[in-house]
Amino acid sequence: MTTPAQPLDFYFDFASPYGYFAAMTIDELAARHGRTVAWHPMLLGAVFKTTGVSATVLRPLQGDYLRYDVVRSARYYGLPLTWPTVMPINAVAPSRAYYWTVSRDAGLARALAKALYRAHWQEGRDISGIDAVADVAAGIGIDADALRSGVQEPAVKEALRAATDAAMARGVFGSPFIFVDGEGFWGADRLVQVEGWLARGGW
Amino acid sequence: MTTPAQPLDFYFDFASPYGYFAAMTIDELAARHGRTVAWHPMLLGAVFKTTGVSATVLRPLQGDYLRYDVVRSARYYGLPLTWPTVMPINAVAPSRAYYWTVSRDAGLARALAKALYRAHWQEGRDISGIDAVADVAAGIGIDADALRSGVQEPAVKEALRAATDAAMARGVFGSPFIFVDGEGFWGADRLVQVEGWLARGGW
Numbered sequence: 001m002t003t004p005a006q007p008l009d010f011y012f013d014f015a016s017p018y019g020y021f022a023a024m025t026i027d028e029l030a031a032r033h034g035r036t037v038a039w040h041p042m043l044l045g046a047v048f049k050t051t052g053v054s055a056t057v058l059r060p061l062q063g064d065y066l067r068y069d070v071v072r073s074a075r076y077y078g079l080p081l082t083w084p085t086v087m088p089i090n091a092v093a094p095s096r097a098y099y100w101t102v103s104r105d106a107g108l109a110r111a112l113a114k115a116l117y118r119a120h121w122q123e124g125r126d127i128s129g130i131d132a133v134a135d136v137a138a139g140i141g142i143d144a145d146a147l148r149s150g151v152q153e154p155a156v157k158e159a160l161r162a163a164t165d166a167a168m169a170r171g172v173f174g175s176p177f178i179f180v181d182g183e184g185f186w187g188a189d190r191l192v193q194v195e196g197w198l199a200r201g202g203w
Numbered sequence: 204m205t206t207p208a209q210p211l212d213f214y215f216d217f218a219s220p221y222g223y224f225a226a227m228t229i230d231e232l233a234a235r236h237g238r239t240v241a242w243h244p245m246l247l248g249a250v251f252k253t254t255g256v257s258a259t260v261l262r263p264l265q266g267d268y269l270r271y272d273v274v275r276s277a278r279y280y281g282l283p284l285t286w287p288t289v290m291p292i293n294a295v296a297p298s299r300a301y302y303w304t305v306s307r308d309a310g311l312a313r314a315l316a317k318a319l320y321r322a323h324w325q326e327g328r329d330i331s332g333i334d335a336v337a338d339v340a341a342g343i344g345i346d347a348d349a350l351r352s353g354v355q356e357p358a359v360k361e362a363l364r365a366a367t368d369a370a371m372a373r374g375v376f377g378s379p380f381i382f383v384d385g386e387g388f389w390g391a392d393r394l395v396q397v398e399g400w401l402a403r404g405g406w
Contacts, residue, residue, distance in 0.1 A: 051263040060254040061376035065389055072386075075406050076396055173264035183275075186268055189392040193279055203278050 007036040008194075009179040011167045013044040014091035016175035017070040017081075020121040021188040023114060024079055026178070029191060033198035039113055041095040042164040044175055050168060055088055073188070082124030089120070089128040092160070093151065097133045099159035100150035101142060108142065115140050210239040211397075212382040214370045216247040217294040219378035220273040220284075223324040224391040226317060227282055229381070232394060236401035242316055244298040245367040247378055253371060258291055276391075285327030292323070292331040295363070296354065300336045302362035303353035304345060311345065318343050 008030050012019035030037045048055055057063045067083075074081035094116045102109035119125045119136045127133055130151060134144040150156060167177065171184060178185045180197050196203065211233050215222035233240045251258055260266045270286075277284035297319045305312035322328045322339045330336055333354060337347040353359060370380070374387060381388045383400050399406065 047264070053262055053265070059256055059376075061250070061371075061374050062256070065374060065376065065387070068387075069389070073396070076399065168264075171264050171268060173262075173268065184268070184271075186272070187392070189390070192395075193276070196279065 005035050006181055007038045009040060010037050011040045011042055011163075011170075011172050011175065011177040011179075013175040014041060014094045014116055014120060014127065015088040016044065017066075017074075017121055018188040019175040020117045021073065021077055021079060022176035022178070022191060023117045025077075025191065026176075027110075029195055030198070033195075035198065039098070039110060040163045040167065041091065041098045041113065041160070042167045042172070042175075043091060043095065043160070045090065046164050047168050047173055051173065053173070056174070057088055080122045082122060084120055084124045084126060086126040086128065089126060091128065093130045093133045094120075094127050095160050095163075096151040096156050097130075097137060097147055099163070100147060100153065100156045101137070103156070103159070108140070111140050112137055112142065208238055209384060210241045212243060213240050214243045214245050214366075214373075214375050214378065214380040214382075216378040217244060217297045217319055217323060217330065218291040219247065220269075220277075220324055221391040222378040223320045224276065224280055224282060225379035225381070225394060226320045228280075228394065229379075230313075232398055233401070235398075238401065242301070242313060243366045243370065244294065244301045244316065244363070245370045245375070245378075246294060246298065246363070248293065249367050250371050250376055254376065256376070259377070260291055283325045285325060287323055287327045287329060289329040289331065292329060294331065296333045296336045297323075297330050298363050298366075299354040299359050300333075300340060300350055302366070303350060303356065303359045304340070306359070306362070311343070314343050315340055315345065 008026070010022065010026055012023060026037050044055065057066050071081060071083070097116070098109050098113050101112050115136050116127055116133065119132070120127045125132060127136065130148060134147055137147050138144040170179065174186050176188060178190070178194055180194055183197060183202070185194050211229070213225065213229055215226060229240050247258065260269050274284060274286070300319070301312055301316050304315050318339050319330055319336065322335070323330045328335060330339065333351060337350055340350050341347040373382065377389050379391060381393070381397055383397055386400060386405070388397050
């Protein structure tokens, strides 16, 4: 009897464009190697507050580069991109919506996360408010009223806090951050190494 | 008559491990597309001072990750790596040695830059002092005494200042930073896109 392969842990912030790139491909990447992915939306802002580091997009020079690199990388990956009207957003509402949904239907929560990323990074919509989140959720068949009250549940708020704390405890400081059998990789550009690690079982 | 292809501009700090990765492959990468590379050692510390940003390796969480990622990436790229005894070094002396040498023999200066990177990142030597730099230079046939006095020349000091200022003016905030026909790419992990840009003439 063999131990079933562990899922990849995928930490991300909905405000992160590189998280969007990873979100659009990571399930298929993992599936090519017989793996699944556990999605963990979290709040990078909480990490920045704890570590005293500022968001990349707000750093001098680097922020300008990020804006340029994201657009050019989207074309390179062949992924649609519309620069959001508001960026970086506060991702509390979309993240809580994910944790409320996952407690009821994991597959639907995955679909919601992807729909939220598409709304924000493909359509450029501001998804920081619960109205926008509920609208996106309704678009994939989630009961918008149930979601609106669901995100207020203490257990849902706690799930997001716990995910963010767990991420920080594992050394996550950026998005996306992917763990493969305990091995942590930061950045959409490390998906090449993630795939190599899965294919070869390390190197 | 066609305009000759412009060389790539390669900005780097000798203290940067990702600069080392790029330095070991960029000439060959460019040559595959009929291009040459202009090497520009510069001082990231001056950029950090101006922008108020701290060196990556000194940031909480991210610094620990960098140390791990560098070792793992070296194995991934198949490049030797010994963690330097001192890191990050102040790269004034090796950078000035490059600019003194380039004013006399461009090919030898290129060889010196690679030898300095190997001494620092393959052998783990501290190359911040002029003694270590002169020793490495002597190893590739450069007159150590001439180099020791050469790095004190005002024109050599000015060449390094000018390179650092030019880099900052072009938006360089990290190492390596590569420009292809005005298009800037940050990071050894962007060499894949650099090669794509050369092959396709953009996208």
